[in-house]
Amino acid sequence: MKIILLGPPGVGKGTQAQKICRDYNAVQISTGDMLRNEIKGGTELGKKADEIIKAGKLVSDDIILGMIENKLFVKDKPVNYILDGFPRTIPQALGLDEMYAKYGEKLDLVLLLEAPENLIIDRLAARRSCKVCNQVYHLVNMPPKVPGLCDKCGGELFQREDDKPETIKNRLKVYTEQTEPLASYYREKGLLRTVDSTDSPEDVHARIKKIL
Numbered sequence: 001m002k003i004i005l006l007g008p009p010g011v012g013k014g015t016q017a018q019k020i021c022r023d024y025n026a027v028q029i030s031t032g033d034m035l036r037n038e039i040k041g042g043t044e045l046g047k048k049a050d051e052i053i054k055a056g057k058l059v060s061d062d063i064i065l066g067m068i069e070n071k072l073f074v075k076d077k078p079v080n081y082i083l084d085g086f087p088r089t090i091p092q093a094l095g096l097d098e099m100y101a102k103y104g105e106k107l108d109l110v111l112l113l114e115a116p117e118n119l120i121i122d123r124l125a126a127r128r129s130c131k132v133c134n135q136v137y138h139l140v141n142m143p144p145k146v147p148g149l150c151d152k153c154g155g156e157l158f159q160r161e162d163d164k165p166e167t168i169k170n171r172l173k174v175y176t177e178q179t180e181p182l183a184s185y186y187r188e189k190g191l192l193r194t195v196d197s198t199d200s201p202e203d204v205h206a207r208i209k210k211i212l
């Protein structure tokens with residue numbers, strides 16, 4: 001199973017990726033989480049990425065493609081995986097196609113999650129993430145059992161820097177300009193399925209399961 005989850009920031013890609021991985025024995029490959037780990041580790045890449053993410057812009061295609069090639073085809077080589085937050089530009093999609101050709105593999109499916117902008121802004125503003133295991137919560141829709149602490153590992157929950165209102169606006173603009181064209185790209189290849197993501201996480205997951 002090799003699947004891309006496409007959709008605007010905050011639509012629920014990470015939430016659904018975790019549910020699919022749980023039910024289908026797949027691994028979640030999130031370029032956002034990978035970059036945030038670099039920032040946490042204080043690496044050179046992390047220092048560069050920090051400023052870019054805080055501004056709601058995209059990290060360069062070369063860096064992202066290098067990270068993905070290493071993860072998918074050189075280092076970990078997972079068999080079943082969900083790409084969450086990658087690709088995000090046409091050059092990234094072309095780069096991924098080249099990698100599949102080079103390593104003799106292929107993509108199975110692209111799921112485009114859709115929800116109206118007001119819902120997305122609301123979801124992002126109340127998101128909290130675990131500092132340790134990256135588990136995602138929502139203060140109203142999916143609150144942790146103990147306020148401020150992760151149900152899974154007990155780690156401290158925090159609000160992402162890029163979930164501030166000004167940055168959210170920028171991220172949505174960048175999505176429209178640079179990532180939305182990927183829907184046509186994958187539709188033309190016959191790989192795209194859209195998923196109404198306005199309902200509860202469980203209902204959205206049930207829709208995805210029907211497709212899978």
Ligand code: AP5
Nearest residue numbers: 009010011012013014015031032059085123127137138201
């Ligand atoms: P990244 O971490 O990938 O962020 P994103 O794509 O903007 O997506 P989010 O993680 O914000 O949202 P999501 O769709 O996963 O929603 P979630 O499940 O958390 O990227 C961050 C930054 O890194 C980028 O801006 C860029 O700078 C850089 N970057 C990353 N990848 C890159 C790449 N390939 N190229 C270049 N730069 C890159 O849900 C959101 C909230 O809603 C949560 O609180 C959740 O609990 C709640 N929720 C989810 N589903 C539902 C539901 N159905 N009903 C109610 N609430 C829900």
